Amino acid sequence: MPPLAVHCHSLTKTYGSGEAAVPALRGVNLDVARGELLMLVGPSGCGKTSLISIIATLADPDSGTCEVLGQDVAQLDALGRARFRNQAVGFVFQVFNLLPTLTVVENIAVPMLIAGRSRKYAELRAADLAERVGLSERRDAPSRELSGGQQQRVAIARALACEPRLLICDEPTSSLDHETGQSMMELLQREAKVPDRAVIVVTHDPRIFGFADRIARMDDGRIVSAEEMSVNA
């Protein structure tokens, strides 16, 4: 068994209180190994986003523990979490969340600038990443002028900028057509899946299940099954 990237134990999370309380997680246990591409699937409202928010140190559980890359995230203060996210976690969002007024290279460089890297270093590495995701021709274009597929490529390059050991992708193909979604997953598998890095993909899209090493199904705040995939796409 390779070392764990994520180890969640008995996580619970409830939004609201009293009669308006909505339980999002009801004792979730989840392990994700380094080098593994895990897909988290389930119907809307089943707790997927709550779970990845806790793993990404963007939210706190009500109870339970969550160790990410060997770090108990509950022990980190706000500044520590920000640094941890910057250096260890990469994000790919459903709606890309690029900064529309920045160019491709500038968008990719943002996490490195946050990390305190020099602008020269950040832009050189960003240009290299833009080339790796097939956008070298458009490296100086404002991100708002890119197609959806191109924007998601930028988002993947940005997520990899600080060489994180955990990549969290929230519905990365749901804003894309099938063909673009497939090529995006191929890109993700090619560029992001390395032995030391775990990738968690939240998705509704069964057409990309073939890219997973393992699929964890959630329902009503619990992980109801976790199945190994024998052959990757």
Place this chain on the structure above:
Amino acid sequence: MLRIAVKMLIGKGAKYIGLLLGIAFTSFLIAFALSYLAGFMTRGFALISENPQADVWIMDPAVDSTEHMTNMPVLALQRVRSIEGVQSAVPLAVGTTDVHFPNGQFQSFEVIGVDGATLSGLPPLRGNLSRTVLRTPDAAAVSAGGTKGKLQTPLLRADQWPRRPHLDVPTRRLRRGDVVLVNGHRVRIVGLVESLPRYPPRPLLYTTYANADRILPPEEHRLTFILAKAAPSVSPDTLAKRIAARTGLRARTVAQFKTDTVRWFLLNSEDVGDMASMIWIALLVGFGVTGVMLYMFTEETLGQYAVLNAMGATPRMLLGMILAQAGICAVLGTGIGLGMCAVVGRMAASEADYPFRMMWFSPLASAGLVIVVSLVAAAISARAVFKLAPASVFAGR
């Protein structure tokens, strides 16, 4: 990160320009209102400005401005002249009286009686006339003093000095050679004076001290001010203190007397209250515009800040970005606003004789207030960024 903040700001295009114009409008309003007030105050001490040769103004101890005056015994002039350090001292009489025009109309004038020997305090006459014409018998020179249409005399000879007043007849502006009556005394207009406009605006009649004494209504004393020039070895401040100590009169340097006069207007003039209200309204409107626009700008960018936060930007970093954006907008907007204020004010002053004077404190106060308001508005809007649930970056939130 500051560069990113700037690009986020500029990339907003029309909204960025709107924000800049909003801030420019605010700084324009504040600077213009303050310059307007400064313009009026400058006109308030125009009498002092018209006497640049005087180093010290001496007056009755009860006098505290050029608006609130009473006269003193003429002997005071000799006492001042006898004080060591006084190089010269001349009298100045100031009074108010009605001037009757040939058709029977009348108008209240401020009569300024200058020293007949030196004509000190008499501004230049129009048409390069020699100021010595004022020494001729019954002579006076007039100025509109910032008023309009108050120096009108009948156009036709038939309407002049009739048995009964010819009030609604065609008129023209007073000119050299015209005659008016002041308290029953014939006064011959020998020229028009290039005087400084007054606040409050009032027509001015310059004449010699002796003639002023003759035409003004009888009073126990006539001497309103003594204008002293300090010897080269004495500073005006020292001389003023010395004169005050030796005579018991009030003696003020030019700068002190201007300050006294401005203070008097600020405390006593109802117009100043109206102008202060205008400045307050300008401040409130401007602050509202600036604050709301900056707040809305940050609100619209909340999503981007949430993403930066998710990627590891610390609250301090985000606050720095927001303040940088606000600061840039404030500095650029203020610059545009002050530039507009200077241009519009200059045009208004030269084309419409508008009381506009952009003194050092107008741009400084405007810039300071706008920058403070911008940064406060930015700091308030930053609260929304810090309250944002970080998980909102995910589609499910």
